[in-house]
Amino acid sequence: MPRFDALLIDMDRTLFDFDGAEATALAAACEECALRYSDGVLAHYREINREVWRRYDNREISRAELNVERFGRLLKAVGGASDPAVFGGLYLKKLSSEGTLLPGALELMRDVCARMPVVIITNGDDDTQRGRLDASLMASLACSMVASDEVGAAKPDPLMIREGMRLVGITDVSRVIMVGDSLNDDIGAAKAAGVVSCWLNPGRKPAPDDLKPDYEIRSLPELREILGLNLYNG
């Protein structure tokens, strides 16, 4: 008997190369707006983005304001004359088509999707994340997605996990595992919902006592053993 009835899994930095997608999308938006792109511009953007996302997480600004504000601040800092809303639109359009997966993700997901329901649980907007899934080599696999802007709550809110379980019709929390690279968001959401948790922790960082995951892996292929995939293969 399989150990779990469903796999819930984070998207960015777990299955998908978000850092690469972000850099590609920013470079493309800069090019379209005749702005010089560099590693310095990217680093500056990431700093601004973190601050603006914090404001969004605190519900101080809306998603639309987030997109305008982060690019407004970036354009001001680098002396760009473009409209932040236009620049943000170009960025999101390019980002939505970036579906590069991290090493080992496709092989693992091919095997898992053939054996149990898989739901991607992602903090992000539905259009962008679905666009990226459709653009990826995972597009043909039977997996579902829950995006935070659809749910109206973001990980670590357990609503994200509950929506994923509802999608695949599973109610027994002991038969569901949530996997992700963020201790706060992914493991926090799993614990709040009462499902089994697995932390993708390649950097071997320590976990505080209140966020200790049930399982910990250094790389995605290690998930095979936890899911019992080797048992299926006989």
Ligand SMILES: [Mg+2]
């Ligand atoms: Mg992540």
